[in-house]
Every structure is written in C-alpha cells, then in structure tokens.
Amino acid sequence: MFWNIRGFGVRGRRTMLKDYLRKHRIDIVCLQETIEQDFTDQELRSLEVGETFVWCWLPASGRSGGMLMGFRESMFEIGAIDTGRHFVSVDVILRPARLSLRIFGVYGPADHALSASFLQELSIEVQNTPLAIIMGGDFNLLRTEQDKNNDRIN
Template sequence: MKALIWNLRELIQKEQVDIVGLQETIKQDFSYAELESLAPGGLFSWKWTPAQGHSGGILLGVKQDILQVENWETNDFFVGATIRHRLLNVRWDLISVYGPSKHEFSPNFIDNLTRRSENATLPILLGGDFNLIRSNADKNPRGGDIRLMNLFNDFIERCDLREIHRSGGSRFTWTNKQENPTMCNLDRVLVSTDWEE
C-alpha cells in the first residue's frame, strides 16, 4: 500500500512560492475560503478555468506583493497572465496549461498555444500537463503516436521554446496505476529563448 498526504498550504509557505499552477483541479469554481486555505492572508491573485465534467480545470495564483498581474487570459486549455516583477520591473507571460486527454483535441490545443506564443511580445514561461510526449523515451513501455509527437515538437521548435528539465524525482509524471503500468512524462516547463538573454 502507498499513500500520499500533502499539505499544499504548508508547502507553499515553506518553499516561499510566488506562483502556483495546478492542473486537473476537477472543480468548476473556487470559494474565497478554498483559495485562502492554499495561501492564507489574501496574498495571491487567482484565476482559473473550470473542469469539463470529471476532468481538467486549471488554477493559477500569483503572489501580489512580489508580482503584479497586468492582464489575465483564459481559454479551454490554459490560464495566462502578463506578469511584472515589482522590484526588478521585469515583465513576462506566464501560461499554465492542461492539454486534452482525448487526443482528437490535441491539434486544437497546439494551435491555441502556437497562436498565443507567436503573438507574444514578452518572454514566455509555459508549463503544466501537456498530455503529450516528445519521444518514445517519454513513455514506458516505449511507443506513442508519432504524429502527435511531431505536432508537439514542431510547436516547440516553431515557437523557439526550450524545455527546462526537472531535477530529481521520478522520470515519469503520470501512470495508469495498473499492475503492469504505463508511465509517461506529460508535465513540462518550456521557456522562450528570451529567457536566455
């Protein structure tokens, strides 16, 4: 038996997190009390997209004393914000994504992200659950839809994005939890090359 008991509020406080992005919230709405339970003191500005039935939903929070949200943007696949760091006066676009688990919607998802990324005038930080893999190495057992891998990789190349690789932890971010599990790396953080300057 395995159990995971996680106090997200404590983690946010302990790690002094300035940005919170949650995917698969499976919630239509959030009350003030629920948001306050994640980050007490009303220090965060929040925006979300509702779940579609029993899947999806994105919640994005930004700590207001450090970061100013100049603009919020939502659609079916992401919550975005134009952010300004109050002390450094640096601006960027922050986008938290949740890609569709039904892959017939993946081309529409990638089209939305491509339009958003190509129209950006600021550096982009884009992260979340893409529900797509980039190569066969992202799945165990190996194998995947080459067309979808190409679609995802073409988006990353076309929009001149770079992946920030995770350090530590499991190689895979999702499992079907079967006796002989399928495991995939579906969660990623991508940044525009402006971040390298």
Template sequence: MRGLFWNIRGLNRLGRVPALTSKIRDNHVDFVGVMETKNECFTPGFLRSLTGNIPFNWCHQPARGSAGGILLGVNSDLFVFTVGEILQFSLSAMVMDKKTGFNWKLVVVYGSPYEDGKQYFIDELHYVMGKWSGPIIIGGDFNLVRFATDKNNLIINHRWADAFNEWISRWGLLELDPSNKLYTWTNNQENVVLARIHRIFITTDWEAAFPMARVKALERPPSDHNPLLVDSGDNIFFGKKKFRFEKWWLQRDSFREVIQKAWSAPCTQTASIDT
C-alpha cells in the same frame, strides 16, 4: 523567485489541499499553476487557505463537469498581476515584478489526454505564443512526449511528438529539464507505465533575465503526477552573458542579413592574445 506546476488530479480529493499547501509553504513558492482542479469555482477563503498569510492574486479556468480546470496564482506582494486569456487548454497572466519592473507572461497548460483533442491543443499552443512577443514561461501537463525515451516502454505516437517538437522549434523555446527525475507520471498499475508529460519551457529573453533558472521534480503523493518546481536562481540579471548560438535563428528570414552586418561592423575590443 520560485514557481510550482502540478497536476493534482482533483483538489477536493482526500489529502490534496494539505499536500498543495505544504508544497507552496515549504518551497517558498511565489507563483503556482495547478492542473486538473476539477473545480468550477473557488471561494476567497479557500484560496487564502492555500498560501496562509502570504497574499496571492488568483484566476482560474473552470472545470468542465468533473474534468480539467486550471488554477493560477502569484504573490501579490512581489508582482502586479493581470489576467491574460482563459482558453480551452490554457490559462495565462501578465506579471510585472514590482521591484525591477520586469514584465513577463506566465502560461499554465493542461493538454488534451484524448486523441481527438490533441490537434486543437497544438493549435492553441501556437496561438498563445503568437499573442505576446516578450518573455514567457509556459509549463504544466502537456499530455505529450517529445521522444521515445520519454516513456519507459518507448511506445509513442510519432505524429504528436513531431507536432510538439515543431511547436518548440517554431517559437525558439528552451526546455528547463528536471535535474533529478526522468519521468513525471505513472499509471500506478501492475504493468507500470512511466512517462515524461510535464514540462517547463522559456523564451530566450526570459532566460536572459534568469540565466541560472533550474527545475526539479518534487515527490508526487497523493497525485500520480510529480510537481515541477522552477527556481529562477539569482535575482534578475541584466548584465552580459555567455553567447550561445540558437538553431532556430537559422529559420529567420533576416538571419543572413544580421550576420553580414555584424561581421562588417568595426571591432573596438582588443583580443587578450594581443596584450
């Protein structure tokens, strides 16, 4: 399974539709989230043109004037699709794999680029995570950075970086880092600024189903934002996987009780050193 997240900076601008269509086709994309469409509505014919002969179900968040707008689509041959919520900064859908019955939530975000909107965006991120306790993948243009190294000039707003990292920690999210690129946006100016503002996060139960999931950044022209391509790896995985301790477990009130119960339980396995 493959998915694409891209801030395209206006689908009606020259070269945008062919670029999106080719990325969907060439990368065999099964779901797609497009930010900054700058469109209030889409015709069925236009949406069909994006995926050729591959049937997709679509939903969208209308642009506000000439700004914003999110488009989300999934391959209807592979998935049962239900629109979740259309909010100020995000668009979500419930997705069920027709072959395995695996249910998960897909969330596409476009965070506020303005200072006075960032707290509202952070609040919405918490709201979205609190609405569903199952597997989630959430990606897009957050317009936030986590660390000073996420910008080439190292200048960041620590208030929003801390709030962003607190959201990640609060919900125990794992980030799928691009394997081939540090920065995902450029201002295309002589005094160049590079930043990593596009991200993809997953919950631990989504990772448990797709332990080989990985992300890479694609070439950005004609936009100044790099698309992110996520590949789930092998088919859905329901077997045993290597144990990994998660720091966020320490924040759970039940953590100590769970550990004590696990340690006091009888062990029925034989260590290899004893055989």
C-alpha cells in the same frame, strides 16, 4: 510551481500544497487537473501561507481538467488575464525587477486527436504575445516511447 494535482478535492492534497508553498516560499503556483468548476474565497484564502495571492482559474470540463493559478501579491503586479480552451495566461510585472512577463499555465487534452488544435491554440497565443514568456503545465504530449510510464503505446 506547476503541478498536476489530479483532483483539488482529494483528501490531503491541499495540506500537501500548503506545506510545499510554505516550505519553499513559492511565488507562482499553477495547478492542473483540479477537477473543479469554481473556487470559493475561503478555499483560496486557506491556501495562502502568510501572504496574499491573486487567484484565477479555468473551470474543469465535466470530470476532467481545470486549472488554478496563484501569484504572490507582494512579488507581482497582475495585468491582463486570458483563458483559452487549454490554458490560462496572466500578464505580470515582477515588482523587484520591474520585469514584464506573460505566464502560461497549460493543461493539454488527454485525447490525442485534439493535440493539433491544442498546439495551434498555443501557437497563436505565443505569436501574439509581445512579452517574455514562461510556460509550464501538463501538455499531455509524448515525444518518444520513453516518455510513457507504462508499455501502453497508442
């Protein structure tokens, strides 16, 4: 599950998240725009709905950004964890299939002047990855005017 949560501390968001994790038995969760520098063990354990998760995160930059990724421990062996300016990647082995993957959580810059460096950072990471990749998140990129939810096109 990839979700731009727009503030981990916003009232009701954690309850929504826990309900969704429980209802759909989510194995991987990646939250973008947490606007959090750090997470306590208590906060992270409170999100676990019956099973233990392995957690990693990328701190927010001031009052924007930040990511949190969690992996259901019964489903995944966790290997290398890497962070960049706009991503968190985790090497995992899917236990039932013994399948190795690299999972990328992405939160692209809202400042489109930084889009080229963001895409270059991801390109380098992908080119240097020998594993199959799953990548998701909020890329903050527009391909067409129809991608916008308002008429402010810049």
